[in-house]
Amino acid sequence: MKKAVHFGAGNIGRGFIGAVLSKAGFEVRFVDVNDKVIQALNDKQEYTVQIASEEKTSFTVKGVSGINSAQEPDKTAQAIKEADLLTASVGPGVLPFIAKDIASGLTKAYEAQGSLKQMNIVACENMINGTDFLRAEIEKHLDEDVKREAAQKIGFPNSAVDRIVPIQQHEDPLTVQVEPFFEWVVERNDWKGAIPEMEGVQFVEDLAPFIERKLLTVNTGHAAIAYLGLEQGFETVDQAIADSSVKQQVEEVLSETSEFLTKKYSLSPEEHERYVEKILGRFENPYLSDDLARVGRAPLRKLGPKERLVYPAVSLMKDGVEPKGLIKTIAAALYFNEEADPESQSLQNDIKTLGAEAAFAKAADLSNDDPLVQAVIQEYNS
Numbered sequence: 001m002k003k004a005v006h007f008g009a010g011n012i013g014r015g016f017i018g019a020v021l022s023k024a025g026f027e028v029r030f031v032d033v034n035d036k037v038i039q040a041l042n043d044k045q046e047y048t049v050q051i052a053s054e055e056k057t058s059f060t061v062k063g064v065s066g067i068n069s070a071q072e073p074d075k076t077a078q079a080i081k082e083a084d085l086l087t088a089s090v091g092p093g094v095l096p097f098i099a100k101d102i103a104s105g106l107t108k109a110y111e112a113q114g115s116l117k118q119m120n121i122v123a124c125e126n127m128i129n130g131t132d133f134l135r136a137e138i139e140k141h142l143d144e145d146v147k148r149e150a151a152q153k154i155g156f157p158n159s160a161v162d163r164i165v166p167i168q169q170h171e172d173p174l175t176v177q178v179e180p181f182f183e184w185v186v187e188r189n190d191w192k193g194a195i196p197e198m199e200g201v202q203f204v205e206d207l208a209p210f211i212e213r214k215l216l217t218v219n220t221g222h223a224a225i226a227y228l229g230l231e232q233g234f235e236t237v238d239q240a241i242a243d244s245s246v247k248q249q250v251e252e253v254l255s256e257t258s259e260f261l262t263k264k265y266s267l268s269p270e271e272h273e274r275y276v277e278k279i280l281g282r283f284e285n286p287y288l289s290d291d292l293a294r295v296g297r298a299p300l301r302k303l304g305p306k307e308r309l310v311y312p313a314v315s316l317m318k319d320g321v322e323p324k325g326l327i328k329t330i331a332a333a334l335y336f337n338e339e340a341d342p343e344s345q346s347l348q349n350d351i352k353t354l355g356a357e358a359a360f361a362k363a364a365d366l367s368n369d370d371p372l373v374q375a376v377i378q379e380y381n382s
């Protein structure tokens with residue numbers, strides 16, 4: 001049986017990636033640091049995925065087990081040595097940490113066998129070129145000979161993953177509720193070996209239009225709902241989007257990212273409009289309760305230069321377009337203050353000590369006098 005190792009047995013890990021891998025015939029070993037989830041995976045070897053729709057269907061994902069990488073480094077290394085496919089959805093900020101575990105597994109395998117098995121490593125994060133980033137982090141911990149062997153034997157394709165999976169509230173720590181829609185797109189050229197048949201996975205020549213369309217529509221839209229919705233006192237995505245003023249502002253933001261995307265990738269405006277409509281419909285799903293605090297989480301990451309808000313805003317401004325909706329959303333993001341979110345606390349602390357202008361400029365990697373910084377601060381102060 002083919003073996004897959006998936007780092008991150010969280011919401012998208014169990015709710016989507018693990019389910020696809022299991023269905024494609026892989027034995028799935030989840031690696032995580034959450035011992036409750038790992039114990040439950042080893043006790044049950046299966047879990048339930050519920051579809052958030054009127055029909056409320058569910059299915060069972062079988063053939064799964066867990067390894068706690070913090071407590072079981074040898075078992076983690078052994079699983080990496082045996083893997084045909086390694087995937088990860090831990091959050092971009094955690095990739096440097098799992099890179100160490102992966103590098104250690106690859107080094108042990110190389111030392112034991114004098115070679116590495118052919119495999120693919122795919123990061124499934126909301127991040128442009130997430131696998132390239134993970135690869136660079138892994139390589140920091142490899143000796144030259146292992147690095148050379150890894151370049152020969154391991155494929156590092158970038159990927160884009162789309163399925164809304166909120167924070168879970170079930171008695172069973174493994175049960176996971178997901179929306180009906182799903183999309184997993186993987187870059188074909190960087191895949192090593194024959195392209196496998198995997199239901200739910202699409203292999204494409206060029207990932208850039210897919211990841212950018214997804215990040216700058218689903219995730220920009222989500223961020224706008226979160227930051228603008230919290231300002232209005234809403235708690236969940238469906239509640240916020242049901243408010244006509246929030247919806248109108250989200251539509252304005254998505255019309256700006258649509259302008260950027262259709263121009264950059266020569267997309268058909270009608271087809272892209274249908275894509276946007278579909279996504280707005282997903283946000284309105286009444287069977288899914290998704291916290292605005294989750295959707296707005298990690299604001300320092302979300303305000304980064306290659307991320308869902310600043311990247312399209314800067315690009316549009318360079319083309320002489322003032323993205324009023326994005327500017328409003330970024331200003332609202334600077335008010336995101338969630339006690340349980342460490343990045344939101346760092347952002348608020350930066351605003352207190354440096355001022356909002358310098359705090360945003362730092363997060364976005366822009367100079368204080370950049371036109372976007374000035375427009376955002378004018379909005380923030382108003």
Ligand SMILES: NC(=O)c1ccc[n+]([C@@H]2O[C@H](COP(=O)([O-])OP(=O)(O)OC[C@H]3O[C@@H](n4cnc5c(N)ncnc54)[C@H](O)[C@@H]3O)[C@@H](O)[C@H]2O)c1
Binds near residue numbers: 032069089124164
């Ligand atoms: N939830 C979604 O709707 C969704 C959809 C598409 C993509 N994503 C992306 O997937 C990633 C994960 O999101 P999520 O919502 O599943 O988050 P999550 O918090 O539910 O899952 C992350 C998991 O990583 C684990 N983890 C943390 N540190 C680790 C370490 N050092 N080693 C191994 N595991 C570790 C956590 O314990 C947790 O189980 C993010 O990049 C997110 O943007 C999420």
Ligand SMILES: O=P(O)(O)OC[C@@H](O)[C@@H](O)[C@H](O)[C@H](O)CO
Binds near residue numbers: 164296
């Ligand atoms: O995971 P983040 O923090 O990058 O973004 C929050 C949500 O927008 C995201 O998790 C979506 O639910 C997901 O990307 C849908 O595919």
